[in-house]
Amino acid sequence: MNVKISPGNSKLGSIPSVSLPAGITCRNDCECKSKCYAMKIERLRPVVRQAYQSNLELLNNSPEIYWREIEASIMMSRFFRYHVSGDIPDREYFMHMVDIALRNQHCQMLCFTKKYNIINEFLDSGKELPRNLHIIMSAWRGLKTENPYELPEAHVAYSDGTTTACEDAKKCGGNCSECAITNDGCWTLKNGEQVVFAEH
Ligand code: SF4
Numbered sequence: 001m002n003v004k005i006s007p008g009n010s011k012l013g014s015i016p017s018v019s020l021p022a023g024i025t026c027r028n029d030c031e032c033k034s035k036c037y038a039m040k041i042e043r044l045r046p047v048v049r050q051a052y053q054s055n056l057e058l059l060n061n062s063p064e065i066y067w068r069e070i071e072a073s074i075m076m077s078r079f080f081r082y083h084v085s086g087d088i089p090d091r092e093y094f095m096h097m098v099d100i101a102l103r104n105q106h107c108q109m110l111c112f113t114k115k116y117n118i119i120n121e122f123l124d125s126g127k128e129l130p131r132n133l134h135i136i137m138s139a140w141r142g143l144k145t146e147n148p149y150e151l152p153e154a155h156v157a158y159s160d161g162t163t164t165a166c167e168d169a170k171k172c173g174g175n176c177s178e179c180a181i182t183n184d185g186c187w188t189l190k191n192g193e194q195v196v197f198a199e200h
Contacts, residue, residue: 003058003069004051006084008177015079015177018070020059020086021052027087027114032140037200038085052085059089071100074107079180079187082111094118101130110176110186112138112154116146123149136186136195139164152189159199169194 008014022038033039042049059066074080088094088111101109109132113119119135129135129151138154139145141164145153155165170185172195179185186195 003066004055005070005073006051015081015180016073016077017081017084018055018073019052019084020056020089021049022085024056025083025086025089030114030140030143032114032143035199040200042085048085056086059093067096067100071104074100074104074109077107079177080107080109081176082109083113088113088115088118091118091121094122097133098122098127098130101133105130105132108132108134108180108187110134110136112136112186114138114140114143119151120146120148134186134189136189150192152186152191153194154186155194155196157196157198163196165194165196169196171195172197 003018006017006019008016019038022036022042023033026033026036042052055066082088082097088097094115097109097111101107111134113135114137116137119129119137123129134152136152136154137145137147140156141158141162145164147153155163155169157163157165170189170193173179173185176185176187180187189195
């Protein structure tokens with residue numbers, strides 16, 4: 001079995017990414033679950049659902065293959081996106097992301113997460129995030145964004161006109177590779193800054 005790396009899509013451009021099933025790897029206490037765009041896509045496209053499920057099985061059954069193949073893709077890429085669908089399953093997984101980032105400093109990696117506690121515990125221990133691993137704390141209304149280190153945050157502009165984003169949040173332009181090429185968007189968000197997405 002091989003890890004399924006997506007070569008890109010209309011949003012990512014040509015940036016490769018690895019995904020896991022939404023829901024199972026996400027936290028349970030967020031309203032976003034009932035509105036999840038990734039889950040909608042999985043329902044509509046069985047091939048996508050199977051690819052994400054297969055990645056989770058590989059991670060659970062042969063983690064060394066999962067990580068070896070992700071690193072092989074990262075070695076050949078300047079940009080990489082973790083989890084277009086899904087979230088960081090646990091601390092051990094995150095430590096692999098950190099180690100791979102440290103070994104592959106030519107590649108910029110982007111990851112949105114609502115697993116705030118995994119990131120905060122890492123930073124609480126005095127460690128620093130690799131500069132090429134861009135962790136964006138993903139907010140949702142009703143969910144307390146536990147972000148004591150003021151990492152960059154992603155917020156949503158909801159279809160009812162409300163948002164939790166601050167006024168000067170960067171608006172997501174919708175194409176991650178364009179942001180990457182122009183040194184913009186999430187790739188260059190600094191601590192204390194925000195990006196805002198329109199609700200799907
Ligand atoms: S701001 Fe740019 S990098 Fe961030 S999600 Fe939107 S398109 Fe992708």
